[in-house]
Amino acid sequence: xxxxxxxxxxxxxxxxxxxxxxxxxxxxxxxxxxxxxxxxxxxxxxxxxxxxxxxxxxxxxxxxxxxxxxxxxxxxxxxxxxxxxxxxxxxxxxxxxxxxxxxxxxxxxxxxxxxxxxx
Amino acid sequence: xxxxxxxxxxxxxxxxxxxxxxxxxxxxxxxxxxxxxxxxxxxxxxxxxxxxxxxxxxxxxxxxxxxxxxxxxxxxxxxxxxxxxxxxxxxxxxxxxxxxxxxxxxxxxxxxxxxxxxxxxxxxxxxxxxxxxxxxxxxxxxxxxxxxxxxxxxxxxxxxxxxxxxxxxxxxxxxxxxxxxxxxxxxxxxxxxxxxxxxxxxxxxxxxxxxxxxxxxxxxxxxxxxxxxxxxx
Numbered sequence: 001x002x003x004x005x006x007x008x009x010x011x012x013x014x015x016x017x018x019x020x021x022x023x024x025x026x027x028x029x030x031x032x033x034x035x036x037x038x039x040x041x042x043x044x045x046x047x048x049x050x051x052x053x054x055x056x057x058x059x060x061x062x063x064x065x066x067x068x069x070x071x072x073x074x075x076x077x078x079x080x081x082x083x084x085x086x087x088x089x090x091x092x093x094x095x096x097x098x099x100x101x102x103x104x105x106x107x108x109x110x111x112x113x114x115x116x117x118x119x
Numbered sequence: 120x121x122x123x124x125x126x127x128x129x130x131x132x133x134x135x136x137x138x139x140x141x142x143x144x145x146x147x148x149x150x151x152x153x154x155x156x157x158x159x160x161x162x163x164x165x166x167x168x169x170x171x172x173x174x175x176x177x178x179x180x181x182x183x184x185x186x187x188x189x190x191x192x193x194x195x196x197x198x199x200x201x202x203x204x205x206x207x208x209x210x211x212x213x214x215x216x217x218x219x220x221x222x223x224x225x226x227x228x229x230x231x232x233x234x235x236x237x238x239x240x241x242x243x244x245x246x247x248x249x250x251x252x253x254x255x256x257x258x259x260x261x262x263x264x265x266x267x268x269x270x271x272x273x274x275x276x277x278x279x280x281x282x283x284x285x286x287x288x289x290x291x292x293x294x295x296x297x298x299x300x301x302x303x304x305x306x307x308x309x310x311x312x313x314x315x316x317x318x319x320x321x322x323x324x325x326x327x328x329x330x331x332x333x334x335x336x337x338x339x340x341x342x343x344x345x346x347x348x349x350x351x352x
Contacts, residue, residue, distance in 0.1 A: 002246065006129060088305040
């Protein structure tokens with residue numbers, strides 16, 4: 001729902017980073033999207049294509065890397081991941097089967113890198 | 120083609136503003152609470168009941184967000200405290216910049232508690248930090264008890280869950296214990312209160328929660344003042 005705003009922030013950050021390299025042209029942006037970030041990847045791509053269509057950034061390619069939810073078992077400290085958003089916690093540990101686990105990561109929404117063409 | 124590592128949050132700019140807002144709230148000893156829920160869960164009604172219980176000498180302020188209309192600001196302004204409507208014009212959440220801009224109209228010294236009523240939406244507001252001390256998520260008993268599992272992010276990031284409209288429990292098939300268990304599944308530390316604004320049930324507990332947070336903020340502020348004094352010595 002808010003993917004247009006997110007897409008604009010991504011494009012803006014990509015442009016800012018490109019502007020720091022004289023003469024460079026922005027060609028691609030790679031973002032990491034956690035399964036718990038609340039951002040839908042398909043909607044984000046659609047939004048990105050919409051805001052760049054018929055602009056100088058039309059050829060900028062958005063690449064998304066989906067990041068899993070990572071939980072840590074409170075009894076054996078084993079960390080395990082899943083591409084399913086739920087459950088945040090209380091997912092049984094695959095190693096010792098304890099049900100008390102804590103949330104480690106999976107809500108990230110980060111720009112990993114950009115691709116630029118340099119003169 | 121050159122690949123440049125960037126490694127920054129997409130919402131870096133919002134995060135920068137939110138950190139600045141949080142620093143300003145701390146400097147002015149303001150308790151800022153961000154209310155989130157789906158539309159119709161009773162955020163405005165809870166705020167009305169909350170404001171009605173404050174004496175006129177209290178320094179309370181409210182920012183209320185909606186896509187359109189000033190209806191909520193009108194409802195909340197009846198209690199005599201400063202209220203501003205943030206009309207987002209279609210944007211489905213409040214962001215740091217909107218808060219920053221609307222605060223320009225007020226002197227922060229005149230505020231002890233700032234309530235922010237976010238746009239009714241369980242998805243997008245979870246991505247935007249507004250510099251608040253805590254997010255409070257409302258879930259009414261006319262919604263499904265599985266909402267915390269369907270929208271985990273917002274429940275994960277909230278400090279307090281307020282189950283609203285509990286006076287309707289006899290008439291709706293809402294399993295309140297299941298709702299609590301679901302919320303604790305996504306956030307084991309979440310605090311939970313039950314309220315019904317129409318009967319006043321749970322309002323004392325909610326007020327107590329609020330006062331506890333206020334005194335915590337004030338003692339933190341006093342501690343800060345002492346350490347600042349010590350630094351000067």
